[in-house]
Structures are given as structure tokens and as C-alpha cells.
Amino acid sequence: MRKVVVSQILSLDGRFTGPGGDVMVMPFEDGFSDNNAQLLRGAGTVLLGRTTFEGFRDYWPDVRDDPGQPELEREISRLNWSVDKVVVSDTLTGEGTEPWSATTRIVRRAQAHEAVRALRAEEGDGDIVVFGSHVLWNDLLAHGLVDELHLLYGPGVVGADGIPAFEGTAPARFRLLDVHRWEGSDLVRLRYAVTPA
Numbered sequence: 001m002r003k004v005v006v007s008q009i010l011s012l013d014g015r016f017t018g019p020g021g022d023v024m025v026m027p028f029e030d031g032f033s034d035n036n037a038q039l040l041r042g043a044g045t046v047l048l049g050r051t052t053f054e055g056f057r058d059y060w061p062d063v064r065d066d067p068g069q070p071e072l073e074r075e076i077s078r079l080n081w082s083v084d085k086v087v088v089s090d091t092l093t094g095e096g097t098e099p100w101s102a103t104t105r106i107v108r109r110a111q112a113h114e115a116v117r118a119l120r121a122e123e124g125d126g127d128i129v130v131f132g133s134h135v136l137w138n139d140l141l142a143h144g145l146v147d148e149l150h151l152l153y154g155p156g157v158v159g160a161d162g163i164p165a166f167e168g169t170a171p172a173r174f175r176l177l178d179v180h181r182w183e184g185s186d187l188v189r190l191r192y193a194v195t196p197a
Contacts, residue, residue, distance in 0.1 A: 001121060002119060002122060002127060003120075003128065003147040004047070004120060004128045004130065004140065004146050005039065005129050005147065006130045006140075006149050006150065007129065007130065007131050007150040008131075008134070008137070008149070008150070008152065009027075009028065009154060009187075010154070010165050011026060011154060011156050011157055011162065012153060013157045013162070014164055014165050015158035015163060015165065016163055017134075017158075018158050018159075018161070018162050021051070021163070023132070025158055026158070027156030027187075029154050029155065029182075029186055029187035030185040031152075031182030031185040031187040032152065032187060033070075035150070035152060035189060036076055036131065037075055037076050040079040040080070040083060041079065042127055043079075043127055043128070043129040044084065044127065045084045045126065045129070046080070046086070046129050047085075047088070047119070047128050047129065047130045047133070048086070048130065048131065048133050049087070049132070050089035051132075052131060052133045053085070053087045054096070056080060056131075057096075060076065060080045060081075061077065061080075063076070083103065084105070086107055088109055088112045088136050089106060089107075089108070089109070112139070112140075113140075113145060116128070116140060116145045117145070130146075134167070138167055139168070141169050141170075141172060142170040146194050147193065148192065148194065149191075150190075150191050150192075153187070155187075173195045173196065175192060176190065177191045179191075
């Protein structure tokens with residue numbers, strides 16, 4: 001069975017965005033892109049909510065051919081182009097998936113749990129990786145459809161107006177698999193397996 005792996009950067013006070021959904025206030029550090037590239041290299045599918053997908057779609061396509069970007073960022077862009085993407089949305093249309101329409105499928109929210117169960121049951125290689133997509137992964141976690149959480153804590157506090165990472169979830173228990181810190185970075189990744197509550 002394939003794993004659903006959620007990767008989320010958080011502030012030390014447990015926020016996943018700043019006020020108004022501003023992700024740029026997050027405490028990004030060296031290692032963030034390394035983590036994302038590593039997950040994408042092992043991904044068979046990237047599962048996203050609409051807002052995160054649109055952010056990726058608007059930013060990543062042009063990076064792959066931009067000589068001004070670091071090679072790691074260009075690799076992430078190429079991986080985003082090629083990986084199969086499933087977007088959970090009731091409003092996104094096929095036109096809204098361009099230029100990634102050939103590798104993107106839209107699933108309506110009412111079918112999301114069924115779609116994720118089917119993805120997990122598929123034969124084949126590659127994890128189902130969720131980046132960002134806070135509403136989506138909280139819902140999947142509450143319904144027992146997340147296998148691992150990769151929480152990247154950065155050295156900053158967003159404050160009370162930021163949006164908490166865990167909202168609307170059922171009680172959950174986790175087992176720590178490992179702790180990773182990138183050399184020269186204050187970013188720390190805690191990798192947890194989700195265990196029965």
C-alpha cells in the first residue's frame with residue numbers, strides 16, 4: 001500500500017501561514033527546498049488543495065528554464081511538471097490546471113476520501129505527497145488517511161493572527177520516526193508515523 005505523506009512548514013508557535021494566508025511570513029530556512037526535492041523524487045502522486053495548487057501553478061512552471069534560479073529550484077520545477085497531480089476542489093476547472101493539464105486530475109471534495117483510498121491501494125512505486133493544503137490534510141488526518149507527517153519547524157513566531165496547523169482534526173497519536181537538521185540551518189524536521197488513536 002502506498003503512503004500518504006504530509007509535509008508542512010510551521011512556525012515555532014504552530015502556525016502554517018500568517019494573517020490572511022500569507023505564507024511568505026513563514027520561517028523558511030536552508031533545507032526547505034532540499035526537503036521538498038527529496039519528497040518529490042520519491043513521489044508517485046502529489047495531492048493538493050486548490051489554493052496550494054494554484055500557488056504552485058503560478059510560480060513553478062517558469063522556474064525550470066530560468067538560469068537565474070539555483071539548480072535545486074529548477075529540479076523542483078521539473079519534478080512538479082512531470083509528477084501526477086490530484087487536486088481536491090469543487091471550483092477548479094480543467095482550464096485552471098494549465099500548463100499542467102496533462103498531469104493533473106481534479107477530484108471533487110465529496111469524492112476526496114474515496115479517491116485517496118484508491119490511490120493508497122494502487123500498485124506501484126512512489127508516495128502520495130501533500131504539500132501545504134492545510135484544510136485537505138487536516139480532513140484526511142481526521143479520517144485516518146494520513147500515514148506520515150513531516151513537520152518542518154523554522155526559527156520564528158508568526159503570532160496569534162496566524163492560522164494554526166491543526167484545525168478540525170480528531171484526536172490523533174504519532175510515533176517519532178526521526179529528527180533531521182540541515183547543516184548550517186535552524187530548520188528542523190520532525191518525521192512522525194500516524195498511529196491509531
